Amino acid sequence: MSKIVPKELSNSDVNSKKVGWTERLKRFVKEFTFFALVFTGITIWQTWDMLSTDGSVQIDNISLPSLAGEVATLTENDKPTLVYFFAPWCGVCKMSIDNLQGLNTDKIHVVTVALDYDNTQEVAEFIGEQELQVPVLLGNKEVKRQFQVKGYPSYYVLDKNRNVVSKSYGYSTAIGMKLRAWVNG
Template identity: 30%
Template sequence: MTRLKRWARELGVLALLIFAVMSGVDFLRAPQAPADFGHQPLQVVDSQNVTLLEQSQQRPLLVYFWATWCGVCKMTTPDVAKLAEEGGNVLSVALRSGDEDKIRQYLAAKNIAMPVVNDPRGELSAQWDIGVTPTFVMIDKGNVVSTTTGWTSYWGMKARLWWAGF
């Protein structure tokens, strides 16, 4: 039994260490929301203008910064699209991935349907100080609640959206 306790304790310490490192990396990579970001009109491809404030008023919003050329994004984008298809409050921003036709073609080829704001020259990502793709920003009622970068699972996204509502 003492051997089992030792393994459990070491596993707990390892989990805490991993959590601390991941939190530190997220802190260092965290984007900085521009002043009054909630009111800035954003043009969704094939749709109307929206603002992050109105999109996050009723329930938390996941803003997903990604790129067609990003290797990790190729793993996370289908999960974000699945979340959007299930009714999750999602808005994605395609960084330096070409014009709107190229974005449409990419999404159609991958059979992905989600709202996308195109940022062809990286101006929006520069305003947010996005240095890593993918970046996930949780917004509730116009306030940034949390951010994370790099790979995250479908369930991790769902949990972050759920937690952002508290």
């Protein structure tokens, strides 16, 4: 049986390994920075036409019919509200709406608003496929216009005074929704 004897590394071998590691780190940082800039640019472009989040836009506490047939207000007076706008035909909505489940409803009021639906049965079937424990309100063209909803899903976070403080468009993970709620709650 032969012994494996480790090869002695010269200083140039050690230095080349350090240089290789350093170069890989630099490349990673460059690629990560590029990705972050592209992601930020796309996010800004997607939300460009949405309501301003500088606190200057205050939403009236509108009342809408719920899927259950009751009339409910969009916000609650004592806590911030996350408003999730969806359409029952929206595939991205189907993938992301369950991510609302992880939010702490003791700290933030969560409400979903259906838009661009043909009838309430269509909304009920969509919601029936999900395991939602949050109110489902039936929106209309006026609500869509007031919130400047251009696509689905769209999200807004309103502070306790109903000022728009955060917005987003498209898929959001459960962590992303929790982060919005935490930062703005």
